[in-house]
Amino acid sequence: MTDLRTTTSRDGTRLAYDVHGSGPALVYVTGATCFRRFWPIVQDSKAFAKAFTVYTYDRRGRGDSDDGLPWSVEREVDDIEAVIDAAGGTASVYGHSSGAVLALEASLRLPHKIAKTVLYDAAYVHDAAEKADYERLAQQVRELLAGGDDTAALKTFLRGIGMPGAFTALLPLVPGWRTMKALAPTIAYDLALTRDLPPLAKAQSVTVPTQVIVGQKSPPGLHVVARQLAGAIPHAELVELAGQGHLVSARRLLPVLCES
Known part of the structure; x- marks a missing residue:
């Protein structure tokens, strides 16, 4: 495991991150109750590191990162931007669950810094x-x-x-x-991130190449959300990952992430 690395968000919040592997930069935005050195996240990162330089970070208030208040979606997107800048200024962004909500918000605000957005089981409510x-x-x-x-x-x-x-x-x-x-x-x-229906009107403005992925075994509501997002985001690719649920196998997901 690498030594502690930190970067600073726009509001001064210190964010801790780790780097794994080599290849194109990939920022991993985790979901609820996760932090960068939680065992499943470390295993995911090691799997993704076979094809990418993976940047995992503690979202604000988690692990070794500070909790700059007040919280807002905009500040969490600022945090993603800070990690992308630490990665060299451009990166693909992979978001899981509520992290996918943030990844979508980042693709709307930071299209010049994001090469590709991957949304897995974006955890909006569906009705x-x-x-x-x-x-x-x-x-x-x-x-x-x-x-x-x-x-x-x-x-x-x-x-x-x-x-x-x-x-x-x-x-x-x-x-x-x-x-x-x-x-x-x-x-x-x-x-707060996942309490609303997917923002389909905003999603129509996405210009970043986007994969919308849902696990075959994931809850039906997440399939509804995935279809809605893929239909709204211009040129988005919709993928149903066979045999997978919300806790997806990084090894099974990696070939999809590698698609151009």
């Missing part, structure tokens, strides 16, 4: 009923966070988005649990 359910979940999580019960907030969020209860019960035994628990307050950021 009004899901939006209402999601808002109830968000309210529960916000109340738990406000009360200082980060463990309950984290477990409630993960169960609410479909993680089996047995798995969430075992989370305290997982390596990296202490760091994962410490970033519980950032769940509020991801809830």
Whole structure:
């Protein structure tokens, strides 16, 4: 593992990042409850590093990065820009889940710095009923966070988005649990990112080459979102990745990322 590297976002927030591999630059934007040295992210990065120079970073408030407040989508896009600049000024951007929401926002604002955008299981709500359910979940999580019960907030969020209860019960035994628990307050950021329907009108303005990918076994709502985004983004490629769910195999995803 490389020594700690940092870059600074537009508002002065210090961001920690790691670099793996060689080849074209790829910035990896992670989803909720992830940080750059969480074991699954490290394994993904090593797989992607067979074809890319992979830049994984701790989103603000996570891991070794600062939590510059107030939070906003715009500031998270500034963070992506800072990592792209650290990578030399241009890069492809791969976003997973809520990270895909940020990747799409970055492609709208930073088209001159992004060579290609890859959106995997972009985690917008897909209809009004899901939006209402999601808002109830968000309210529960916000109340738990406000009360200082980060463990309950984290477990409630993960169960609410479909993680089996047995798995969430075992989370305290997982390596990296202490760091994962410490970033519980950032769940509020991801809830804000994914609470709305996909911004199809804005997506029509994307000029960056885009792949919209959804796992064959991912929830039906994510398939709806993927089709909507691919239909709105000019010339986007829609890919259903056979045999994969929301927790995608980086080895299976890599050949798709390598497509021009």
